[in-house]
Amino acid sequence: MPGLWRDDFGHRADHRERRGGPVIRLLLFVVALMFVVRAEPIATVDASAPQEQRKLIALSFDDVPRMRGAFMDPQERGQRLIAIMKEKGVEQAAFFLNPGQLTEYGDTKGAGQRIRTYVAAGHVLANHSFTHPRLGGTSAADYLSNIDAAEQWLSKQPGHRPWFRYPFLDEGGKDMAKRDAIRAGLKARGLLNAYVTIDGSDWNMEDQALRAKKAGKTMDMAALRDLYVETHVQSANFSDALMVRTLGRSPAHVLLLHETDMAALFLGDLIDALRRDGWEIISADGAFADPIYRSTPETPYAAGTLAEALAWEKGIKGARWYERNNTDIANRLFAERVLHEKK
Numbered sequence: 364m365p366g367l368w369r370d371d372f373g374h375r376a377d378h379r380e381r382r383g384g385p386v387i388r389l390l391l392f393v394v395a396l397m398f399v400v401r402a403e404p405i406a407t408v409d410a411s412a413p414q415e416q417r418k419l420i421a422l423s424f425d426d427v428p429r430m431r432g433a434f435m436d437p438q439e440r441g442q443r444l445i446a447i448m449k450e451k452g453v454e455q456a457a458f459f460l461n462p463g464q465l466t467e468y469g470d471t472k473g474a475g476q477r478i479r480t481y482v483a484a485g486h487v488l489a490n491h492s493f494t495h496p497r498l499g500g501t502s503a504a505d506y507l508s509n510i511d512a513a514e515q516w517l518s519k520q521p522g523h524r525p526w527f528r529y530p531f532l533d534e535g536g537k538d539m540a541k542r543d544a545i546r547a548g549l550k551a552r553g554l555l556n557a558y559v560t561i562d563g564s565d566w567n568m569e570d571q572a573l574r575a576k577k578a579g580k581t582m583d584m585a586a587l588r589d590l591y592v593e594t595h596v597q598s599a600n601f602s603d604a605l606m607v608r609t610l611g612r613s614p615a616h617v618l619l620l621h622e623t624d625m626a627a628l629f630l631g632d633l634i635d636a637l638r639r640d641g642w643e644i645i646s647a648d649g650a651f652a653d654p655i656y657r658s659t660p661e662t663p664y665a666a667g668t669l670a671e672a673l674a675w676e677k678g679i680k681g682a683r684w685y686e687r688n689n690t691d692i693a694n695r696l697f698a699e700r701v702l703h704e705k706k
């Protein structure tokens with residue numbers, strides 16, 4: 364779908380050319396300022412702001428179809444995700460599938476039908492491997508076969524995109540030969556390494572909620588919502604600041620989420636909070652059109668977000684990953700704020 368690919372990004376390029384040189388920009392800025400001081404305070408994103416200052420983010424959901432969480436049936440979860448994105452005007456998110464799980468959970472339980480409803484709502488499907496192996500524990504040949512098995516299923520589906528997301532964001536660790544073998548294999552297959560730039564470990568929050576439910580503990584749902592929202596907005600801003608230091612600009616970001624109950628409950632709140640914080644939600648097609656998603660970063664250890672890898676490659680000082688991706692820190696926050704336990 365080459366037409367769609369240019370949606371958001373082509374639009375950005377147009378703007379950049381029209382803006383002209385520094386003198387014209389300064390003049391436009393002064394004129395704009397004259398209007399702003401006279402007008403009512405502007406609460407929404409200023410669409411005429413320089414593109415480099417805009418914060419763009421696309422949503423992606425991994426591990427589809429994912430196992431049941433603490434709060435609802437997976438079918439209800441899917442319906443809620445679709446309804447939230449429709450209500451909030453999120454036109455296209457990417458769902459990264461493990462088609463091997465369709466056999467595991469059985470199409471009779473509706474996973475196949477749920478996936479078709481995602482596509483009918485305008486969202487797209489891509490490859491997250493057939494059975495979610497960890498590259499560190501798999502040979503390159505077996506790993507590529509696993510990708511092929513998923514692609515065989517996916518290529519017949521409407522809404523399919525030629526993108527691959529590494530399970531566990533494990534791109535081979537210290538094994539450079541394996542890293543390069545998979546990178547070459549993806550290239551030969553015409554698959555894009557569909558990196559994420561923002562990770563808040565939502566899967567772990569889902570897991571914590573499931574454990575609390577099984578242990579019969581009471582969860583403060585408002586506090587859980589706040590923790591989920593705050594964590595992802597913070598993580599987004601962390602990655603954006605890191606990318607601005609690394610690239611000299613804010614790229615089109617991709618947020619990693621999973622097909623979880625957390626998302627079905629709180630995605631609407633998260634979208635609202637991101638927008639209040641100045642973020643614009645763009646399509647997955649638009650985000651992956653950013654040239655950073657053609658990068659092959661050279662780092663001593665291949666794993667994690669693209670933001671982290673690019674910063675490491677460039678020798679950027681300071682923390683390269685958001686602290687709540689440390690599960691000790693995240694679990695302490697969950698215990699204190701959601702379970703009201705003192706640790």
Ligand SMILES: [Zn+2]
Binds near residue numbers: 425491530
């Ligand atoms: Zn996964």
